[in-house]
Amino acid sequence: MTILSEQQSKTLLAKVLKYSKADEIECNLEGKVGGNIRYARNTVSTAGEESDLELIVQSTFGKRMGVATINEFDDASLEKVVRRSEELAKLAPENKEQMPVFGKQKYTDSKTFFESTAKVTPSDRAEDAASSIMPSKKNKLVAAGFLEEAVTFTAIMNNKGLFAYNKATDVDFSVTIRTEDGKGSGWASQNYSDYSLLDTAKASNIAIQKSKGSVDAKAMEPGKYTVILEPAASVGLIRNMMRSFDQRSADEGRSFLSYKPDEDEDQATAPKNKLGQKMFDGQVNIYSDPQHPIAPTAPFSGNGYPLTKTDWIKDGTIANMPNTPYWAKKTGVPYIPRGENIIMMGGDQSLQDMIKSTRRGVLVTRLWYIRALDPQTLLYTGLTRDGTFYIENGKIKYPIKNFRFNESPIVMLNNIEALGKPERINGNMIPPMKIRDFTFSSLSDAV
Incomplete structure (x- = not known):
């Protein structure tokens, strides 16, 4: 019963x-059937x-709202959860928004559902794990x-006529391989x-090469470097930036998208945010699209x-800028819900092409433990991890010790030298x- 069809869902919710x-x-009715395998x-x-x-x-009721959840679906339980949500609504304070x-x-x-993923068996998972463990x-x-x-x-x-339904599949694999x-x-x-797109052997081979190549890492002085960031290295910074994309926080002066008028500007008529302003390199194009062929999402947001x-x-x-129905009405602009995916357009270069074009630089596999330092400038700190390499004259010269970084995606996306092919x-x-x-602000002894 966990995965209900569209008609079954409609009947139950009615x-x-x-x-x-x-x-x-x-x-809201939500269901999941999944499997996993872990190895160490x-x-x-x-x-x-x-x-x-x-x-x-x-x-x-009016401006009062209550929420209740349940995972029992007999008639008595369904009525009980409705009554409970109503009781909570009557006890709640009024929400002016x-x-x-x-x-x-x-x-x-x-197209978010793929039969190939729905048909995965325990044997399939075991074979995928073996394809990583054996090499x-x-x-x-x-x-x-x-x-x-x-x-x-x-x-x-x-009860106002809205009904939305979506079924989706997803598969995630990650591996750390150490000496x-x-x-x-x-x-x-x-x-x-x-x-059917998953290839654990191919992914593991990448991790194997990086593991073998990262032995005896050398220390390099912290400072400003040309870097090549693999998708896993930049996704955290970009995702954090996009989470901060919000009209209300910008209008209220709380974000990097807030407009700060000059002293000689009319404070009353000056814009509240930076909508329409150029803030990044002209190569930067970021959008959301539920119909993306590789990274699709449901065609509706959580409110339908x-x-x-x-x-x-x-x-x-x-x-x-995304907003809420309340803020859209208050400011007289259209309601724009937040997207469920981040699609950043790139170029046609491969990672190898980018390395070949680099005289001196650093290749970063991924960043982790990212933490915010300043919401106004979006300054973040964190560490490189699992494969950081020095590039010289178009070739990886040797592995280097990990760095702590202090960087803003705003600055990062204004210092672009090249973009490669986007990856999910x-x-x-x-x-x-x-x-x-x-x-890079300091060195880290972590591997």
């Missing part, structure tokens, strides 16, 4: 709505499957990895909607409003990037 006595009721020290440690189905009921639920909507088609053993290395896949669905219905003495480390990851292709940064210029990472499409003057 039954829930009939129990309602509230002014408005909105129900070249040995499978855990394997399992999971399934879940949950109903979330939101009831509203409460907005009405949306009426009936139309949605685009988005690691052969090279006298130590592998630790995790593979999981899932089929999920979500359905939304309210036996722990002095060398490599990492690789793959993430797809379509299981349709999602369509939306530009956030166009040729380096701020093209749109964490449900997004991010290209490898060649960036000048990337700031």
